[in-house]
Amino acid sequence: MPLRGDQDDPGNRLNGIAVPYPGSRVAFRHRESRRSGHGAARRWLACGSARGAAILDLVELRAPEERHLQAAEAATKAAAESQTRRMVDNxxxxxxxxxxxxxxxxxxxxxxxxxxxxxxxxxxxxxxxxxxxxxxxxxxxxxxxxxxxxxxxxxxxxxxxxxxxxxxxxxxxxxxxxxxxxxxxxxxxxxxxxxxxxxxxxxxxxxxxxxxxxxxxxxxxx
Incomplete structure (x- = not known):
């Protein structure tokens, strides 16, 4: 079963990962595949509604482990920090x-x-x-x-x-x-x-x- 969180989660986050769109149900799935010479490639799927979660339930993918969630959050943070352009705050x-x-x-x-x-x-x-x-x-x-x-x-x-x-x-x-x-x-x-x-x-x-x-x-x- 996928990891899920309700829309009432603080900041609409699940295990520290920001959910892109608000919704009644949230699901994360993880999949690993091998590429020649590139090691493991991970694919993350996130849904923001009960209908989306129902669709994910039909796909044969396994739920992520805590280490996968931590890796995703680290990758997201690294991508944000690599951006050299900044928008003014006000x-x-x-x-x-x-x-x-x-x-x-x-x-x-x-x-x-x-x-x-x-x-x-x-x-x-x-x-x-x-x-x-x-x-x-x-x-x-x-x-x-x-x-x-x-x-x-x-x-x-x-x-x-x-x-x-x-x-x-x-x-x-x-x-x-x-x-x-x-x-x-x-x-x-x-x-x-x-x-x-x-x-x-x-x-x-x-x-x-x-x-x-x-x-x-x-x-x-x-």
Whole structure:
């Protein structure tokens, strides 16, 4: 049987390992496999709901031992310490209190609104809804499709686009990701993977932009 913990566990943790998403049930499974010349390879699976735990119960994997949990926690800590970029501590308040900060214009002049960052980000979830008809017109399906808040059509309503400028769209994305995400989910929307930095064609660094708000002049908006 897998090791499990209820959602009431302090800090939503199980044996010291942080659970990525809250849920009624949590399960960890461990599997070892041999790779030629690479020794043992471990795979960890974590679920954040009772439905996920039920699926894991159908998979022939064994529960981890305490040494495996300790190794996973050590590997997680080592990965975190290896990251050289750091986000400023007070960025949620800085973004919330400075919607008219002059740096929004600076970054907007560089941003292409290509949406690469949102497509690469593991936490972005913007979507659109489309009604799709068949060729006869007798059958219609409503589809939910992946979208990006950087496109001009994303916030388009009867009177036009709500966010017509690149500046307004970038401000919405960064403020949601690093500030109001805390209000919505209780944590930052940035997981530190660096994908948005790697895939930005003009080299915008989210950590550098956050630092600019902390270092530069602040101009609070109404």
């Amino acid at each position: 960025i949620p308040d800085l973004l919330r209190e400075n919607p008219d900060h002059p740096h929004w214009d600076v970054v907007a002049d560089r941003c292409l609104s290509c949406a690469n960052c949102t497509l690469a980000c593991p936490t972005c979830f913007c979507s659109d809804v489309e009604d799709v008809n068949d060729l006869t017109g007798d059958h219609t399906e409503r589809w939910r499709t992946w979208d990006s808040c950087f496109t001009a059509d994303f916030s388009y309503v009867h009177g036009g686009s709500v966010r017509r400028s690149t500046k307004s769209r970038y401000r919405q994305w960064l403020t949601h990701k690093l500030s109001t995400w805390h209000d919505q989910f209780g944590s930052s929307g940035c997981v530190g993977c660096g994908r948005c930095i790697a895939w930005c064609p003009v080299g915008i660094d989210i950590t550098a932009e956050a630092a600019a708000f902390a270092a530069g002049p602040q101009q609070s908006g109404g």
